[in-house]
Each structure stands twice: as structure tokens, then as C-alpha cells.
Amino acid sequence: MIDSKKLIYLPGWAKVFIVAAFGLCLLAAVYVSLAFVGVPDHSDWILLSLSLAQLAATALVLSLILIFGEREANLTFLISKTHNLLLKNLPKTLGQxxxxxxxxxxxxxxxxxxxxxxxxxxxxxxIRTKMWIGFNVDRIIVAYYLKTNEPVDTLKDIFKYTFGGAESVGYKINYEPATIKGTGEQVLSIWCTWPGMQNHNDISNELLNSPDKKLFIIQDIAMMTQSFIRTAERNAVDIFTDADPAPL
Structure with a gap:
């Protein structure tokens, strides 16, 4: 597979196998060439083995460059991947x-x-609800709005399993009451950020360039949202606001 940081995305054993195979071909061709030096009537074998050695050497160099070479991710390409994730991948997963x-x-x-x-x-x-999701390369933000006059501590208790589970995989959850400018609508913003720190290890690196990490986070957002919706239904919490959720 082609990756925006690594030109070839292969498992470690495959990289070692390819390099070893070309390396052995090169050594074998050189050995045959040297073995027939000075032997009468074997000049054709020497030419053939030298040609094979040249091909093996070229293939070895190219494989090293392609497999282990790295390049800077193109900014426009990263923006395109972000938009694709937000506008195509996430809606498809949320639809489940x-x-x-x-x-x-x-x-x-x-x-x-x-x-x-x-x-x-x-x-x-x-039921109906709204949410805002932001992807800033390796940092994810999910914002939910509630239309309620309940105390923040009461709502924290209602959603403790939804967002407690999110915190266990690295989310930081913040609750902020707010009044929407222009309409005066009273909302509670639940602001979930995923810096990807778990057990002091950063698990959010290369998020946009890693298919498995992208799959994990979009499915995790969908699961958190499903829990949010079902919990709201069970507890008769209004999770639909006139205002569209957004960074406050």
C-alpha cells in the first residue's frame, strides 16, 4: 500500500524478505562471475552473471529507497484526507x-x-440530535449540545458510563453551560477531546496516515454517540438544540 509518509507500506517481514532476496541474487551473480574468470569458453556465463548482478544491484537500491524512504506529507493532501474523513468516512459510520x-x-x-x-x-x-466533530491532524474534538436546565452534576451522573468509557481510551471530557448569542438559548456543551494519551503513550500519532487508527477513532466516535443517544432516551434528556454545536 502507498502511504503519505512511507512510499511503500509493508509489514516488517516482507521488507526484510525483499531486501534479502535481492541481496542474495546480487551475491550469487557476483560469485558466478568471479568463479568463471579465467575459465576457457565461459565468457558468455561471465557476461550473463554480470548483467544479473547489475540488475540485482539496481533492484536492491530501488527497493531500499521505496521501502524505507520517507517524504514529507503534502499539506494539500493532508487537508484532502481530513475532508474525506469528515465528509465521507464519518457520516457512513455514524449511519450505522x-x-x-x-x-x-x-x-x-x-x-x-x-x-x-x-x-x-x-x-x-x-429521536434527533446534533454534534460537531473536528479533526486537527492528530487531535480530535467532538461536541454535543443538550437543551436542559438540569444541574451539570446531574447530567454528569446520567452520562457517566457514556463518557466514563470514553475517558478510558484517552478522551478528556469538559462540561460548559452556555447561552447562545442572538437567540438566548440555554445549552450545556459537552466537549470531548482526544489527544490520544493513554498510559503516558501517545496513540494518536500518524492518525490521518494510518488506516487502522482512523478506523478505530471513527468507530469509537460512533459508539460513543450511540451510547449518548440511548442514554438520553432512557433518561428523557433533550439532546436536540436549535443551535448547531460548535466550539464555544
Whole structure:
């Protein structure tokens, strides 16, 4: 596979095998060439083995460059990958969410806004909600809004399993009451950030360039959102606001 940082993305054993194979071919060709030096009527063998040695040497150099060579990720390419993740990958995965009745939700997504994020609206006949998700290379932000007058501590207790589980994989959760400018709507913003620190190890490196890490985080966001929706249904919490969630 081609990767934006590594030109060839292969498992370690495959890299070693390819380099070793070309290296052995080179050594064998050189050995044959030297073995026939001075032997009458074997000049054709010497020419053939030298040609093979040249080909093996060229292949070895190219394989080393392609397999182990690195280049800087193109900025435009990274932006394109971010937009693709936000506008295509995430909506598709969020569309697999089911409410507490087992029904899937329709997902609509906005254009990119607030620099590196997008708004999502999830709804069916039972429930509807909005969220904002931002991807800043290796930092992820998920924002939910609640329309409620309940104390923050009460809501923390209601959603303790939803966001407690998120914290166990590295999320930092913040709760902030706010009044929406212009409408006066009272909301509670639940702000989830994923710096990817777990047991003092940074697990968010190369997020945009790693298919398995991207799959993990978008599926994890979907699972957290499904838990958020089902918990709200069970506890009759209004999770649909007039305002679109966004960084405050």
C-alpha cells in the first residue's frame, strides 16, 4: 500500500524478505562471475552473471529507497484526507448507529466549518440530535449540545458510563453551560477531546496516515454517540438544540 509518509507500506517481514532476496541474487551473480574468470569458453556465463548482478544491484537500491524512504506529507493532501474523513468516512459510520428501539438514524453533514470540523445531524422518528466533530491532524474534538436546565452534576451522573468509557481510551471530557448569542438559548456543551494519551503513550500519532487508527477513532466516535443517544432516551434528556454545536 502507498502511504503519505512511507512510499511503500509493508509489514516488517516482507521488507526484510525483499531486501534479502535481492541481496542474495546480487551475491550469487557476483560469485558466478568471479568463479568463471579465467575459465576457457565461459565468457558468455561471465557476461550473463554480470548483467544479473547489475540488475540485482539496481533492484536492491530501488527497493531500499521505496521501502524505507520517507517524504514529507503534502499539506494539500493532508487537508484532502481530513475532508474525506469528515465528509465521507464519518457520516457512513455514524449511519450505522441505532437508537434504543433498534432503529438506524439518518445522517446529514454540513460543509467544513470552524477551520477543521463539520456539523452532523442524526435523526429518525424517535429521536434527533446534533454534534460537531473536528479533526486537527492528530487531535480530535467532538461536541454535543443538550437543551436542559438540569444541574451539570446531574447530567454528569446520567452520562457517566457514556463518557466514563470514553475517558478510558484517552478522551478528556469538559462540561460548559452556555447561552447562545442572538437567540438566548440555554445549552450545556459537552466537549470531548482526544489527544490520544493513554498510559503516558501517545496513540494518536500518524492518525490521518494510518488506516487502522482512523478506523478505530471513527468507530469509537460512533459508539460513543450511540451510547449518548440511548442514554438520553432512557433518561428523557433533550439532546436536540436549535443551535448547531460548535466550539464555544
Amino acid at each position: 448507529i441505532k437508537d434504543s428501539h433498534g432503529q438506524e438514524l439518518t445522517v446529514s453533514v454540513s460543509a467544513i466549518n470552524n477551520i477543521f470540523g463539520a456539523n452532523y445531524r442524526l435523526e429518525n422518528s424517535n
